[in-house]
Amino acid sequence: MLYSGDVRKVRHEAIIQRLEDGELVLLSPLGYSATGEIFNLTHEDVATEVAIAVKANKLIYLCDQAGINDKRGNLLHELTASEIRLIEKKQSRAKVPSQAKNRIFQGLIKASDGGVDRLHLIDRKINGGILLELFTHEGIGTMISQDSLENIRTATQDDIGGILNLIEPLEKEGVLVKRPRETLETEIKKFTIVEHDGLIIGCGALNPFGKEKVGELACLAVHPDFQNAGVGERLLKVIETNCKKEKLKNVFVLTTKSSHWFLENGFKKTLLGALPKEKAKLYNYQRNSKIYNKELK
Numbered sequence: 001m002l003y004s005g006d007v008r009k010v011r012h013e014a015i016i017q018r019l020e021d022g023e024l025v026l027l028s029p030l031g032y033s034a035t036g037e038i039f040n041l042t043h044e045d046v047a048t049e050v051a052i053a054v055k056a057n058k059l060i061y062l063c064d065q066a067g068i069n070d071k072r073g074n075l076l077h078e079l080t081a082s083e084i085r086l087i088e089k090k091q092s093r094a095k096v097p098s099q100a101k102n103r104i105f106q107g108l109i110k111a112s113d114g115g116v117d118r119l120h121l122i123d124r125k126i127n128g129g130i131l132l133e134l135f136t137h138e139g140i141g142t143m144i145s146q147d148s149l150e151n152i153r154t155a156t157q158d159d160i161g162g163i164l165n166l167i168e169p170l171e172k173e174g175v176l177v178k179r180p181r182e183t184l185e186t187e188i189k190k191f192t193i194v195e196h197d198g199l200i201i202g203c204g205a206l207n208p209f210g211k212e213k214v215g216e217l218a219c220l221a222v223h224p225d226f227q228n229a230g231v232g233e234r235l236l237k238v239i240e241t242n243c244k245k246e247k248l249k250n251v252f253v254l255t256t257k258s259s260h261w262f263l264e265n266g267f268k269k270t271l272l273g274a275l276p277k278e279k280a281k282l283y284n285y286q287r288n289s290k291i292y293n294k295e296l297k
Contacts, residue, residue, distance in 0.1 A: 137199055201222065204236070
């Protein structure tokens with residue numbers, strides 16, 4: 001091979017036509033000039049430029065590494081396009097060889113800038129890696145999206161099914177008090193949910209007691225696959241902000257299983273007498289829940 005070069009043009013109309021005909025398009029890393037010369041191209045460059053040209057929704061790189069790691073060497077399952085650019089800038093200033101310097105990393109940035117919504121880096125040596133990456137929520141590599149996949153918002157009636165799927169296993173274990181669907185339907189506006197790529201992975205309800213200027217944090221739950229990932233902390237922060245909007249000075253919670261978590265997040269153990277009278281009358285001595293309170297600042 002006499003020449004090496006870069007992709008200057010992609011015959012995307014021909015590729016799209018083949019795809020619309022139900023065919024599978026395989027491309028070699030070879031390019032041809034107008035004068036018939038053959039150029040050697042990199043696989044990464046071909047994949048990136050074709051993805052941009054055909055306006056692909058996804059671009060998947062099969063490589064020798066599992067994905068992009070943090071400073072401790074832990075795999076980062078999700079990054080936004082802006083985070084990728086920030087990593088590149090930091091590593092460029094450090095002037096050290098890194099993932100930001102290799103062709104795949106540059107391809108990620110270029111494809112993102114070119115309008116490809118989601119990009120994936122997965123280890124080519126993992127059997128079934130593509131299926132695991134695409135059809136499990138956590139995946140096995142790193143996915144880069146234009147925006148964060150996580151969204152925290154007020155729940156609607158359409159979210160009731162997802163909330164039930166999240167809390168029913170915890171109700172069966174006795175961690176949460178059972179809430180019939182009818183109760184959720186009437187109290188849905190009290191719920192804040194964490195949504196990840198269309199899946200509800202966290203929820204919590206705020207029951208305000210306006211006269212006492214306190215709020216109850218209820219039905220706090222996080223999907224097992226997303227625990228220890230800061231989901232609960234982010235959800236709590238939003239609910240505390242909602243408390244402040246309603247001029248509440250304290251928030252309390254009753255729990256049988258998660259005492260340490262609440263202590264780590266600024267709650268302090270308190271007594272039954274500290275609860276609003278309306279709530280204290282409903283206290284279930286059989287559950288014997290511990291009571292924690294947090295002063296909002």
